[in-house]
Amino acid sequence: MQRRDYDFEAIEKKWQDYWEKNKTFKVQDFSEKPKYYVLDMFPYPSGAGLHVGHPEGYTATDIVCRYKRMRGFNVLHPMGWDAFGLPAEQYAVETGTHPSITTKKNIEVFTRQIKALGFSYDWDREINTTDPKYYKWTQWIFLQLYKKGLAYIDEVPVNWCPALGTVLANEEVIDGKSERGSHPVIRKPMKQWMLKITEYAERLLSDIDELDWSEGIKEMQRNWIGKSTGAEVDFSVCGQNDKIRVYTTRPDTLFGATYMVLSPEHPLVEKITTAAQKAQVDEYCRKVSTMSDLSRTDLNTEKTGVFTGAYAVNPVNGEKIPVWIADYVLISYGTGAIMAVPAHDTRDFEFATKFSIPIRCILKPDEKEAAAAGIDVASVLEGKLCWPGNGVSINSSNSDGLDINGLEVEAAKKKTTEWLEEKKIGKGAVNYKLRDWLFSRQRYWGEPFPVAHMEDGSIKLLDESELPLLLPELEDFKPAGSGESPLAKAKEWLNYTDPVTGKKGRRETNTMPQWAGSCWYYLRYMDPFNEECAFDLKKEKYWMPVDLYVGGAEHAVLHLLYARFWHKVLYDIGVVSTKEPFKKLVNQGMILGQSYKDERGALVPSDMVEHTEAGPVRKDTREKLTEFAAKMSKSLKNVVNPDDVIREYGADSMRLYEMFMGPLEAVKPWNTRDIEGVYRFLKRSWRMIAETETVNAEMDKSQLRLLHATIKKVSSDLDTLGFNTAISQLMIFANEFSKLDKLPREAAETYVKLLAPFAPHIAEELWEIIGHKDSIAYEKWPEYNEEYIREDEIEILVQVLGKPKARIMMPAGASEELMRNMALENDAVKAAVQGKPLKKLICVPGRLINIVV
């Protein structure tokens, strides 16, 4: 075998061993240096191992960490495992293998793969959510939530998945099917633990403003919380004492309310329904209750509903209006009842049209807005078209002191709300889309709740000294089928006796959802082995908040919202010192795989594709195929395994390619062919340093300029996470300096330092080759000198009428006067101007001149 000049395999092994043996990246608490906490979203260790999406974020954070260390920061950069979860449990159901065994094995694979990329984690802080020493404190936090009144049991219709034998959270149900496995999901009432995240809705919303997160993610969180302001209004039911309370964001349209709608689940439905309508109403309610969420939302296009036979009184004009029930009104939002204003609400309009309910226009549309939307104002006024937009109120006054005619929407809302409050029939109100968090799962592989249900019906919290409450050993991991978790089969474990009173009870059989462990793991890293408390307060004060948090956008709302919620609770009980956990958040974009489709657009698995000179064809039929990028999946066989890439090109090339592909946050297509480019770059770097004589020579002006421009560009790009452009600058440098026969020492040393965060193994090796004994990891980051970057002469573009005509070298600090003269004397410029009179001359110093004639 021929000698490989750049032997990445040996080099990478050597330095990974070195870092491990010397504990190069072990971090000290309370160092004098400024702290910097960089966090990756810790992975669920799945059986499939790492895919190329994982190292994308990990590489980015690792580069930042290595850079910050060289900048003199004390960097906390930990890794751990979000190891509770359904897949290991499903595997246990199928094979009888205990989830802890599967989990352990998977973690070993993940660890090996992650270490092979040379990330500078402090492995001495590794945590695992399934470790009793960890989940003891997850349980402890639950106790705190309960004590604050934020945890309660409620009987709620939940998403029951018969195939999985478990209840799923709303987030785990996609289009009425389970996110995992795509099994049908139906609604079933069950006793569940809930967390009152709604109590924190306002703070979760308003504190978003101070976060350094991408606007997109912040907006998603705002939408998820979904704050709206409006009013609650009471409508009395004709012939009864009952009142129907509605929530509306448009109190200004009360005069246009021509009917009301209750959600089928509304408690008043039964009471107000007349005998004549009872059969129909019951039938409708029955139908809706058995419907899955999917079929219920399916009815999007066609509204359904039934008249209850009852009437209510519109409080602004005393009018009798019919009360209907319809499934387009949700019991879980607002008051579960609405006043319907068909003229100014598209849903009500559809409903009213279908059931021939009067439509009364009480808002004259804004002419401009209506024209822009292509809406005919006259039709709106006749009640033939719906206008949900702006305008002024009409036909909106009563004899009881309310007159909003002529007012714009905002003013009309305000005035109506004041009137309602004065008459004590309503008040201003705020609503959120955010619901309380369904916090139990009917699973084995999760944190047990530290509670017992006592025989007298009370709930007993375990004492802190009884934690952790361990999971019982089981042999059969199948769900109980009744909806209870497999824990219901753990006979002895179930029995609880209060150590103080001797009273008996039964342990909670639900376990916590996977989100629980990830809600506070970033805190445990600061103090991972503390047995006295979840984490030391002084350490928390030193390390928090997380300065940079990188992870996939799939956690844009749920994990990040839940973690923020817990953090605020912990803040309120005084164990954390910051209002928010994650100061800066970056979502890495998904990496897509090379995929193929035929002319009909049918997808073709990658192993069926052959590459010919004319392009990709289908192996068996020779049909022409087109290449495109699609999410990596088993079925398309377009998944790239980092192990293969590392074997072929090395970890440094892998790291560089992941960063060079494009901006961190962008969705990018993987193309194995392109790795060749960064690999060549590393080989060139190798030859430039390792196989070129290093001399103590001065650099000339242009060399100094390039060196310092490179320091500047790489540094500023690292500050803004512009990894792709930083690498391209390093390439420019290597392209130039690799031409030299002898490399000036200063250039060599500086370059290796700049390269080190990106490609640490080769950098360590080169650093050693040019004569250093210690690791490069804590070398001082180079500083640039603006002096050297400045050019003496700058090429100035001269345009005539905006068209480039000449490029003239001018002194760097040339005055406008000088620039102007030099430009006008230029032959090419003279030719373009042709003696025409000068109308205007724009001079941008250091850049260009534009002559207008």
Next chain:
RNA sequence: GCGCGGGUGGCGGAAUUGGCAGACGCGCCAGACUUAGGAUCUGGUCCUUACGGGUAGGGGUUCAAGUCCCCUCCCGCGCACCA
């Protein structure tokens, strides 16, 4: 439908925020070295023979527009009867 991103060579992507569009890389073409090349090096590579024309399409502001404004089209992501 609503909200948020985005549309630049054959491909991945640059462009100091209004100032020479296409940096850097892949691919491709030509050449050098070579027994050999999936090694390395050199040169070329937006379109057009040219004049010129080009950043999804159309209009506008400006001395100057990929960048700002208006309209249209397309793609991705999120939410989806939230009153």
